[in-house]
Amino acid sequence: MNIRKSTVNDLSRIAEIFIFNNRINYFPIFKxxxxxxxxxxxxxxxxxxxxxxxxxxxxxxxxDGIVKGFIEIHGTEIYKLYVDPFFQNNLIGKALITFAIENYKVNYLWALEKNTKAISFYQKYGFHITKYRKFEEDTTEYLIKLER
Structure with a gap:
């Protein structure tokens, strides 16, 4: 398996992946x-x-020799799941979410309503929107739960 616990040596690569995804996905929303x-x-x-x-x-x-994605898990909640945009659509996200479901019984996360790409990804793996809350002035955040 290509998934392992992160170390301090991974932090700069994790930060790169997080920042690049944040700029691509959230800058257009929050500007x-x-x-x-x-x-x-x-x-x-x-x-x-x-x-x-x-x-x-x-x-x-x-x-797999290069850190291409990461997932942050707290209890049964996915806090973050990001794959380097250069490696997306290579089943890395699927591997990470499957790992989390099988090993940590994750069953929910929060996603911004306007982040339709992420919501679509999670729905593909059995997650469904169950409720929402206001995140910021013009932004709604969805609670997305896994249906087993």
């Missing part, structure tokens, strides 16, 4: 240049994660 291109930087994110061991303790990476 916050200061955050997306100012605050959100690899070095500061790695420093933050190093100080918050709970994060790295809950992250698993897809690594």
């Amino acid at each position: 916050d240049e200061h955050y997306s291109f100012g605050e959100l930087q690899v070095v500061s994110l790695v420093d933050y994660w190093k100080q918050n061991k709970e994060i790295i303790d809950n992250v698993y990476v897809y690594d």
Whole structure:
């Protein structure tokens, strides 16, 4: 299997994947240049994660010689699931979500209503929108649960 627990040595690659996906998927929604291109930087994110061991303790990476994606799991909730855009559509996301379901019995996550690509991905693997909450002024976040 290509999925393993993350280490401190993975943090810069995880940060790259997170930041690149964040800019592609969330900048068009929030249009916050200061955050997306100012605050959100690899070095500061790695420093933050190093100080918050709970994060790295809950992250698993897809690594086939190159870290191509990661998933962060807390209890039975998926906090984050990202695949480097250059490696998407290669079943890496499927491998990560299957790993989480089989090993950690994950059964829910939150996703932004406007992130239709992510919602579609989760629905493909048995997750369904069950309720919603306001995330920010003009943004709704959906609770997406796995139906078994």
